[in-house]
Amino acid sequence: MKLIKKINFMEEKKYVIGLNVAGLLLIFPFSMLFAKLTQLIFRADHYDFSGLDLAYLLVFAxxxxxIHxxxxxxxxKFFGKGKAKVKFGFKNxxxxxTSPGTFYNRKDFLVIGLAPFVLISLLLTLLAMLGLLSSTLYMPxxxxxxxxxxxDFYIALLLLGQTDDILVEDTEVGMNFYQKEEPSQG
Structure with a gap:
C-alpha cells in the first residue's frame, strides 16, 4: 500500500479552527431545516423555551x-470484521x-462517518413525531x-473525492488514505 494522504485533525490548528468555525456556521442552515420540520411535526411556529429546557438541552446534548x-x-467494529479495536477520547x-491500525474501504468508511448523523437525526425526529420530545428541545x-x-461531513467530502480502490486507516489523531498496490506482472 502507498500512503497518498495523511490528515492530522487533532494537532494541526487549521483543522481544529476550521472545523469549529464551520460547525458554528452550520448551526444556521440546520436550525432552519429543523425549525421547518418542527413546524411540520408540531404545527407550531413559536417556541416557549425556559431555563429548565436549557438544562435539559445541555444534558441531552x-x-x-x-451516543454519536x-x-x-x-x-x-462491524466493518472491521472482529479485528478492530476501538478507542474513545476527547481532545481539542x-x-x-478511533480504530487505529484497522483499514476500511471507502464505502465502509463513508457509512462509519455518516451513520451517527443519519441515525441520530432520524431518532430525534421519530421521538418528536411520537410526542416523546418537545418542540422546544427537538429543534435546538x-x-x-x-x-x-x-x-464527519468533512471526512465524507474527502472520501467522495477519492477513488473506490483506496483504503482508509483511522488514527488517534486523524486518518490516512492508502492506494492499494497493483500486483506486479511478470
Whole structure:
C-alpha cells in the first residue's frame, strides 16, 4: 500500500479552527431545516423555551455526543470484521472514536462517518413525531447535533473525492488514505 494522504485533525490548528468555525456556521442552515420540520411535526411556529429546557438541552446534548461516538465505534467494529479495536477520547474540544491500525474501504468508511448523523437525526425526529420530545428541545438539539457532525461531513467530502480502490486507516489523531498496490506482472 502507498500512503497518498495523511490528515492530522487533532494537532494541526487549521483543522481544529476550521472545523469549529464551520460547525458554528452550520448551526444556521440546520436550525432552519429543523425549525421547518418542527413546524411540520408540531404545527407550531413559536417556541416557549425556559431555563429548565436549557438544562435539559445541555444534558441531552452531552448524551448525544456519547451516543454519536458509540455509533462510530459500533460501525468500526462491524466493518472491521472482529479485528478492530476501538478507542474513545476527547481532545481539542472534540470527542472522538478511533480504530487505529484497522483499514476500511471507502464505502465502509463513508457509512462509519455518516451513520451517527443519519441515525441520530432520524431518532430525534421519530421521538418528536411520537410526542416523546418537545418542540422546544427537538429543534435546538437536532440542529446542534447536526452542526456538530461537521468533522464527519468533512471526512465524507474527502472520501467522495477519492477513488473506490483506496483504503482508509483511522488514527488517534486523524486518518490516512492508502492506494492499494497493483500486483506486479511478470
Amino acid at each position: 452531552f448524551i448525544l455526543v456519547v 461516538e458509540y455509533i462510530h465505534g459500533f460501525f468500526f 474540544g472534540m470527542a472522538y472514536a 438539539l437536532a440542529s446542534i447535533h447536526a452542526a456538530g457532525c461537521v468533522g
